[in-house]
Amino acid sequence: MEAFLISTGIVALAEMGDKTQLLSLLLAAKFRRPVPIIFGILVATLLNHAFAGAVGNWITAFIGKDALRWVLGLSFIAMAVWTLIPDKIDDIEAKPLRFGVFGATVIAFFLAEMGDKTQVATIALAAKYSALVAVVAGTTLGMMIANVPAVLLGGKIVQMVPLKVVHAIAAAIFAVLGVLTLFNFGSML
Secondary structure (H helix, E strand, C coil): CHHHHHHHHHHHHHHCCCHHHHHHHHHHHHHCCHHHHHHHHHHHHHHHHHHHHHHHHHHHHHCCHHHHHHHHHHHHHHHHHHHCCCCCCCCCCCCHHHHHHHHHHHHHHHHHHCCCHHHHHHHHHHHHHCCHHHHHHHHHHHHHHHHHHHHHHCCHHHHHCCHHHHHHHHHHHHHHHHHHHHCCCHHHC
16 A cells, blocks of 8 residues: 555656646647547556566666665666756647547657656556555556646646746655665655
8 A cells, every 4th residue: 555655646746847737738639539638648657557567577686685775776866856857748749630639648748658757666566565556556646646637727736836836846755765665664655
């Protein structure tokens, strides 16, 4: 349960203002069809984060506990810094004519999530907790918590949420996780 809750919270906060959340806003504004967009985000996130979680679990089999502790601790601290850097949408263009709104969303969102901080966080969380299903379910729920309102509320969400504060909170959580992991307090998390 702990892995699920921490994964949900971290990703929900880290996703605020992230390029995939901006992509959600763009897709909502462009297509004005929230249901296929939301399901497309869900499918893309499940696929992407299941892969990332599997990589995280795989890493734990090849790295010793002390090395893993340092890699994870430093990764969480790097995530804290990365979270403070605002994202923008890369050159990802959805083409609904060929794949429909759902297909365009799945493809664009999956590609946007590759190498994104929430994907990297999923790898690190899966390595830390060795609870693949709980981590993937948590990170997916966190993505949905952040992106469904973006799809439903469109541009209004950007005005309601102070992104600098959300980014600072997410960065602080990543930093605390990193420090606790480095000092071997991981059993407390």
